[in-house]
Amino acid sequence: MNNSPLLKVVNLKKSFHVSSGMFSGSSLQLKAVNNVSFSVEEGETYGLVGESGCGKSTIARLILCLDNPDQGEIYFRGTNIFTLQGVEKKKFRRKVQIIFQDPYSSLNPRKKVGSIIGEPLLIHKIVPKNKIRDKVFELMNMVGLQEDHYGRYPHEFSSGQRQRIGIARALSLSPELIVADEPVSALDVSIQAQTINLLMDLQKQMKLTYLFISHDLSVVKYVSTKVAVMYLGKIVETASNDELYSSPLHPYTVALFSAVPVPDPSVRKERITLKGEIPSPINPPVGCVFSSRCPVADSNICFKKQPPLEEKRDGHMVACWLKN
Amino acid sequence: MQIKTVTDRFSKNRLAIAGLAIVTVLFIIALCAPFIAPYDYKTINVRAILMPPGKAHLLGTDDLGRDLLSRIIWGSRISLAVGFVAVGISTVIGIVLGSLAGYYGRWIDSTIMRFVDMMLCFPSFFLILTVIAFVGPSIWNIMIIIGLTSWMGVARLVRAEFLSLKEREFVLSAVTSGAKDLRIIFVHILPNALTPVFVSAVLGVAAAVLVEGALSFLGLGVQPPTPSWGNILTSGKDNIEIAWWLSVFPGLAILLTVLGYNLLGEGLRDALDPKFKS
Numbered sequence: 001m002n003n004s005p006l007l008k009v010v011n012l013k014k015s016f017h018v019s020s021g022m023f024s025g026s027s028l029q030l031k032a033v034n035n036v037s038f039s040v041e042e043g044e045t046y047g048l049v050g051e052s053g054c055g056k057s058t059i060a061r062l063i064l065c066l067d068n069p070d071q072g073e074i075y076f077r078g079t080n081i082f083t084l085q086g087v088e089k090k091k092f093r094r095k096v097q098i099i100f101q102d103p104y105s106s107l108n109p110r111k112k113v114g115s116i117i118g119e120p121l122l123i124h125k126i127v128p129k130n131k132i133r134d135k136v137f138e139l140m141n142m143v144g145l146q147e148d149h150y151g152r153y154p155h156e157f158s159s160g161q162r163q164r165i166g167i168a169r170a171l172s173l174s175p176e177l178i179v180a181d182e183p184v185s186a187l188d189v190s191i192q193a194q195t196i197n198l199l200m201d202l203q204k205q206m207k208l209t210y211l212f213i214s215h216d217l218s219v220v221k222y223v224s225t226k227v228a229v230m231y232l233g234k235i236v237e238t239a240s241n242d243e244l245y246s247s248p249l250h251p252y253t254v255a256l257f258s259a260v261p262v263p264d265p266s267v268r269k270e271r272i273t274l275k276g277e278i279p280s281p282i283n284p285p286v287g288c289v290f291s292s293r294c295p296v297a298d299s300n301i302c303f304k305k306q307p308p309l310e311e312k313r314d315g316h317m318v319a320c321w322l323k324n
Numbered sequence: 325m326q327i328k329t330v331t332d333r334f335s336k337n338r339l340a341i342a343g344l345a346i347v348t349v350l351f352i353i354a355l356c357a358p359f360i361a362p363y364d365y366k367t368i369n370v371r372a373i374l375m376p377p378g379k380a381h382l383l384g385t386d387d388l389g390r391d392l393l394s395r396i397i398w399g400s401r402i403s404l405a406v407g408f409v410a411v412g413i414s415t416v417i418g419i420v421l422g423s424l425a426g427y428y429g430r431w432i433d434s435t436i437m438r439f440v441d442m443m444l445c446f447p448s449f450f451l452i453l454t455v456i457a458f459v460g461p462s463i464w465n466i467m468i469i470i471g472l473t474s475w476m477g478v479a480r481l482v483r484a485e486f487l488s489l490k491e492r493e494f495v496l497s498a499v500t501s502g503a504k505d506l507r508i509i510f511v512h513i514l515p516n517a518l519t520p521v522f523v524s525a526v527l528g529v530a531a532a533v534l535v536e537g538a539l540s541f542l543g544l545g546v547q548p549p550t551p552s553w554g555n556i557l558t559s560g561k562d563n564i565e566i567a568w569w570l571s572v573f574p575g576l577a578i579l580l581t582v583l584g585y586n587l588l589g590e591g592l593r594d595a596l597d598p599k600f601k602s
Contacts, residue, residue, distance in 0.1 A: 061496075066499060066500070101493075102493060109494075
């Protein structure tokens with residue numbers, strides 16, 4: 001078991017039905033996640049980047065067992081999480097937690113901070129009832145909240161503080177894997193830095209593994225050890241952080257990186273502007289998903305067949321015909 | 325939601341304050357009926373039949389010489405009781421069925437919502453009339469029947485709230501914390517879904533008061549000698565040419581009550597509606 005990854009996602013597919021009209025019986029399929037595989041090793045931070053609507057959050061929901069996939073499996077420590085029932089499922093819930101994007105809708109507006117953070121402890125009976133308060137204080141201390149915040153309601157806090165409450169709740173069960181679904185994109189830039197540093201400190205202290213989902217390339221570069229780039233429900237490129245940022249292979253990744261602003265006015269770089277909009281996932285392009293916007297697409301193959309995700313260098317996988 | 329902003333917004337709305345005042349006064353009158361009613365509501369006085377409003381009888385007397393003011397004061401107890409019990413019944417049924425439909429979805433949802441559609445097909449007043457004809461008129465029967473035929477709106481409201489709340493992130497995080505269904509429903513979703521239910525319950529009281537008035541007017545509601553605004557109106561109808569006060573005052577009482585609850589309900593809705601948040 002020791003050499004199997006903490007989380008292994010295999011050929012995951014999830015599509016949603018979209019009704020096409022009031023009177024037509026046919027319904028369209030929106031392929032949110034289309035044949036995605038990756039694995040996350042213990043102790044690492046696996047970054048998942050992509051534009052909005054590319055299926056990142058659907059993957060998060062599937063890993064958290066909030067939805068069932070159409071196809072494919074997710075293994076956590078070697079066991080398929082979709083076959084878990086009853087006590088086993090509850091045990092799994094203890095080990096995997098999520099931090100949500102929106103710090104406003106992620107906290108119950110009618111509960112006090114103390115009971116929000118303490119609820120998972122109560123459900124799993126981790127500490128005796130009379131010790132919950134002490135444990136909550138300990139957690140609040142870890143994420144930088146003060147003890148007098150215990151009896152307040154979420155609306156009394158700023159978004160950064162609210163995100164800390166969410167982090168404390170996720171930590172309360174001492175999970176092994178934390179899925180961070182855009183944890184900082186709703187925050188101000190200065191608060192983003194604080195929150196990211198907090199997450200990284202906690203990772204060291206508690207030996208956490210993160211699946212870090214974001215659309216912000218610079219944030220992902222800062223926190224991740226490995227990165228996967230998603231486009232239209234598919235992973236188009238994955239590599240270690242250094243490798244990906246120093247030598248991106250897929251034309252989509254290259255275009256994305258060229259759009260990241262550099263805080264130095266003397267640097268002039270050539271920006272690759274992609275044509276058009278991201279295609280609708282209801283009707284994705286035939287062939288390579290990126291072919292409709294790719295600046296270098298080759299009409300011989302790119303529009304006809306989907307490229308497989310293949311290893312090009314050591315640990316660097318890319319799905320592009322032109323890199324063969 | 326902050327209680328302070330709600331009370332602030334509510335207190336700036338003059339109509340809502342007027343509604344609250346009317347409802348409060350009605351409550352006080354109903355609670356203190358034995359002390360403020362000048363006469364006994366069922367004492368017959370053959371020497372004072374159909375007396376117009378005057379010094380001895382402020383609002384006049386009815387065809388049996390009973391004091392109209394006292395009967396209207398005691399009648400307020402009936403309207404209040406019918407209003408609250410009926411709305412209590414319909415709200416409980418609506419919350420339970422709406423929660424089940426909204427939370428579990430699938431066939432449970434379709435079954436419950438088709439049942440709601442079916443209930444809405446009946447013209448409810450005639451349904452009530454038919455049922456009363458079978459079970460017999462009494463105040464308890466009326467309360468129960470009005471309650472059993474008016475829960476559909478609440479059920480739809482609660483279902484809609486559940487549908488949107490169950491996808492909210494704080495509910496999802498309760499799921500990922502391993503919370504059981506009952507805990508998610510009662511601790512996380514329901515408390516956040518009750519605001520519109522509360523508003524519709526206040527408006528529902530007005531509707532129930534009207535239905536009770538109509539039933540008693542038709543003789544299928546509260547039975548004499550127990551006074552209810554509806555059955556006072558019945559005797560008013562018989563004497564409308566010679567005793568206008570018998571129709572006007574109970575009519576005004578019903579009008580004010582319904583107006584009060586409607587103003588209060590709408591004021592609450594405006595105060596609680598987050599769309600008005602500045």
